[in-house]
Amino acid sequence: MLNITDLNDLEQLIEKIDLGLIIKICLEVIFYFAALFVAKKLIDIFFNKIVSKIRDSEIKRQYSTIQFLCYSIANVILFLFFATNILGDLGVDMKPILATAGVLGVAIGFGAKRFVEDIISGLIILLSGQLRVGDYVTVDNSTGTVEKINLAMIKVRAYNGDVHYVRNGLVEKVINHTRDFSHPIVDIPVSYDDDIEKIIGVLKDLCKQIQNNPDLGHFILSEPEIVAIDAFNDSSMLVRVRFKTVAMQQWAVHRYFRIMVKQKFDELNISIPFNRLDVSMVKSEN
DSSP states (O other): OBOTTSHHHHHHHHHHOOHHHHHHHHHHHHHHHHHHHHHHHHHHHHHHHHHHTOOOHHHHHHHHHHHHHHHHHHHHHHHHHHHHHHHHHTTBOHHHHHHHHHHHHHHHHHTOHHHHHHHHHHHHHHHHTSOOTTOEEEETTEEEEEEEEOSSEEEEEOTTSOEEEEEGGGOOOEEETTSSEEOOEEEEEEOTTSOHHHHHHHHHHHHHHHHTOTTTGGGBOSOOEEEEEEEEOSSOEEEEEEOOEETTOHHHHHHHHHHHHHHHHHHTTOOOOOOOOOOOOOOOOO
């Protein structure tokens, strides 16, 4: 066996490489990708069988996240296996490498506290189902859609396209905005001069219309809740409408209902008040 720490042995290693060895290594690389492909297919089959028996969409998304984690683990195991075989075919003595790795592992271990924290926190997050790929979340002041979760970090893409990488060990508070269902809230300012009963009647009619909308109605899970007067502001009263919708569909319902309110208020000549500033000019006697 060759010891790659010795320069002479390295020269012998180069001299040992011939056409047969190159072909063998190429075949092992091909086998690596083939094994990775088969492993991925087996993982897909396994999880597809499980998910096909589950009706809860939230649990399905949790299994999807664990499925991506299994891909990563399979990739690491197969890479280490085939890399060790290739080095063995080259005649490299693995004992010095393993011994060096052991010493480095002990040295790194003293400074690996953060890495261990990330791994443990990552396992807790994945197994508890706090986050899943596709969830819209806020993690340590980073808000966006979860694109990737592994044992080290969470990848969150914000609405403007920014990508945030959050270490699992630093996650202290998680807000999942799309877990099970969502509650879009539409606040509507109305004038103190308007008839509040009339406005509530108009909003009830609009709620029925959006529930019967063929594109959005099936996203609404229950009867919308109308709060008659939620607050008294300086220049308006605040009427609040709260919906219960399918997760990730709250924005569509929210935006469309605002459009409906604006169009209906314009039709009925109901004004939406806004803050005004009155300036008085006082003429000085001098």
